[in-house]
Amino acid sequence: MKGSTIPLLFAGVTLTAAYPITGDVVNCRSGPGTSYSVVKQYTQGQDVTITCQTEGTNVNGVTIWDKTADGNCYVSDYYVQTGVNGYVTGRCSGACTAPKSNQATVDLIAEFEGFEPNVYIDPTGNPTVGYGHLCQQAGCAEVPYPIPLSQADGKRLLASDMARFEQCITAMITGATLNLNQYGALISWSFNMGCGAAQTSTLVARLNRGENVNTVLAQELPRWVYGGGVVLPGLVRRRNAEVALAQTAGSGPALPVQC
Known part of the structure; x- marks a missing residue:
């Protein structure tokens, strides 16, 4: 059983005990993801105090990110020796979270x-199982649905697997306003x-x-059709489907996220 935490109270914020950094040099970022800017760095063995935790980019199978008290920035929990695999403190209130993809996006990715x-x-x-889910444990024991999977459960698992791509696209798009279909085209492409x-x-x-979103997607997505230097028909079809999704009206707003 991993170690317990000792809650501390400081200036009205619940903190946990200090935990050592396990990586040689670990970046602390402005948001919970690898695409956010680096605010500061920690070195191996340095203690950090966590103010809160939230979901973010998957780092070696870990999606929890820890907000540190001294840097007011986020470090992947993979590099913090908290003694547990889950949360040791409360969720960060007001933390930016990536929008969930709409069903049209899930269906497009599932098709391909x-x-x-x-x-x-x-x-x-x-x-592997379902719609390209790479097993993390023997027999895909981490999958919360019975195997053989139904297609409905397969799509639920796919939607969960898409979370890290939603995080990275949200983190890297800083100068554009996207609706859910345009956002979905980017999720499919990055997936x-x-x-x-x-x-x-x-x-x-x-x-x-700040260029026109649909113009950029229509011009740039079709360039991503090569595998081994050869145009692959499957990628041509997928890029065309992504462009068509982006140009489909009627979806709600996605980015920028209102934090």
């Missing part, structure tokens, strides 16, 4: 990922290509310069 109700080994050698590739893309740079 394909569905397998039983655990199988994917082409990269990883045990397919990766958050790292998205963050360094011309597409994101153009959006953050």
Whole structure:
């Protein structure tokens, strides 16, 4: 059993005991995600006091981020030795959280990922189930639904897996106003290509310069159709579907998030 915490009360804020940093050099960021700016850094063994915790970008299987008292910034709980795998203090009130994707986005990603109700080994050698869920435990024991999966439960699991892409897109889009369909097109694209590739893309740079969203998506998404230097028809179809989703009217607002 991991260690307990000792609550402290300071200036009306509930704090927990100080916990050591486990990484060599750990970034403390302005928000709960790897795409937020770095405010300060901690070194291995340095103690940090946590004011609150919230969900954020997945770091090596950990989605909890800790807000530190001295830096008023966020560090991944993966690098903080709290002694437990879950929350040791209250949730951060007013913390920015990424919008959830709409059903049209979930359905689009599901269509292109394909569905397998039983655990199988994917082409990269990883045990997988449902709509591309990579198993974290033997037999996908972390999945909260019975296996073989129903398609409905598979889509629920997919929506959960999409959370880290929602976090990273929310963190990196700082200069554009998006509705849920435009946002969904970006979630599908990053789910397919990766958050790292998205963050360094011309597409994101153009959006953050304030260019017209649908113009940028229509021009930039079709460029992401190559695999091994060859145009892949499946990626062409997916990019076309993402552009079509972005251009579909009638969805509510997504970004910027109102914190």
